[in-house]
Amino acid sequence: MISQAKQKGERSGAWAEIDAGRRALMKNEIMSLLGKRGISLFGISEPKELAELPAQFSPRSILKDCRSVLCYAAPIPKGILHAETDSSALFWRFSNMTYRFLDTVSNEICMLLEAQGHLAAPIYSCFPWKVCGKKFYGLLPLAYLSQECGIGKLTRSGLVANARFGTRLLFGGVITSAALEKTGKPPDQMCPSDCSLCRESCPPGAIDRGGKVDHNLCVRHSGANPLLAHLLADREIKAKFGFDTLLNTVGVDDHGMYTCSRCLEVCPLNR
Ligand code: SF4
Ligand code: SF4
Numbered sequence: 001m002i003s004q005a006k007q008k009g010e011r012s013g014a015w016a017e018i019d020a021g022r023r024a025l026m027k028n029e030i031m032s033l034l035g036k037r038g039i040s041l042f043g044i045s046e047p048k049e050l051a052e053l054p055a056q057f058s059p060r061s062i063l064k065d066c067r068s069v070l071c072y073a074a075p076i077p078k079g080i081l082h083a084e085t086d087s088s089a090l091f092w093r094f095s096n097m098t099y100r101f102l103d104t105v106s107n108e109i110c111m112l113l114e115a116q117g118h119l120a121a122p123i124y125s126c127f128p129w130k131v132c133g134k135k136f137y138g139l140l141p142l143a144y145l146s147q148e149c150g151i152g153k154l155t156r157s158g159l160v161a162n163a164r165f166g167t168r169l170l171f172g173g174v175i176t177s178a179a180l181e182k183t184g185k186p187p188d189q190m191c192p193s194d195c196s197l198c199r200e201s202c203p204p205g206a207i208d209r210g211g212k213v214d215h216n217l218c219v220r221h222s223g224a225n226p227l228l229a230h231l232l233a234d235r236e237i238k239a240k241f242g243f244d245t246l247l248n249t250v251g252v253d254d255h256g257m258y259t260c261s262r263c264l265e266v267c268p269l270n271r
Pocket of ligand 1: 023201202204205206207213218219222261262264
């Protein structure tokens with residue numbers, strides 16, 4: 001009996017090793033794909049429910065059997081934020097191109113995981129949005145998830161920063177039923193203790209002392225979408241379609257201009 005129990009223990013130890021090997025291999029395949037697309041910032045975490053967010057924004061609300069969350073990031077060139085003129089226009093174009101690029105990479109990773117027998121769904125970089133309690137959210141909150149994945153840390157501007165690129169980061173991600181090898185913890189606090197430049201510089205005062213951003217104030221000030229304004233002024237259209245539908249069909253990708261990126265420009269982490 002003792003030797004059978006020992007054998008059983010040895011076998012389960014061997015399976016655990018094989019499982020760990022598979023998890024590491026899958027992670028390496030994903031890293032290799034990201035590397036080929038020029039993406040070096042990457043992390044994997046557990047699909048936790050986050051206390052700060054409504055339950056509908058948890059990974060398992062979209063994929064019941066989710067066992068891993070993957071996030072990756074692309075940096076915004078410094079020259080865009082610090083351009084002498086037309087910084088917002090450059091930022092708008094760069095962001096929209098990069099969102100599409102990251103979304104395509106997310107689709108690719110989903111298919112790679114599916115080919116290995118797993119379910120996977122993309123977390124798109126920007127649109128579609130959901131309006132919940134007068135706040136604007138992506139279908140899953142990439143800022144929070146990227147922090148869980150260890151890519152960066154939420155700052156007092158509500159943006160995620162890492163040591164190399166500051167808050168100049170755009171994110172993409174995937175949730176999957178695959179149990180993947182998890183990566184490291186987020187860095188420590190990134191904001192210097194005496195800094196409040198983003199809050200002081202935000203034109204509509206959308207950032208509070210605790211680093212919470214009033215989505216409504218920010219979105220109203222930082223974007224212009226004449227088509228959405230036109231549709232919202234039409235009572236018949238407004239009654240026929242929900243606000244989310246109008247926003248997601250006319251706001252998506254290049255259809256609304258950016259008019260503010262002040263919190264990124266003034267942040268010392270982006271110098
Ligand atoms: S983008 Fe502009 S309005 Fe929005 S939080 Fe930053 S500084 Fe404020
Ligand atoms: S401006 Fe200062 S407080 Fe705001 S995010 Fe950057 S470092 Fe943090």
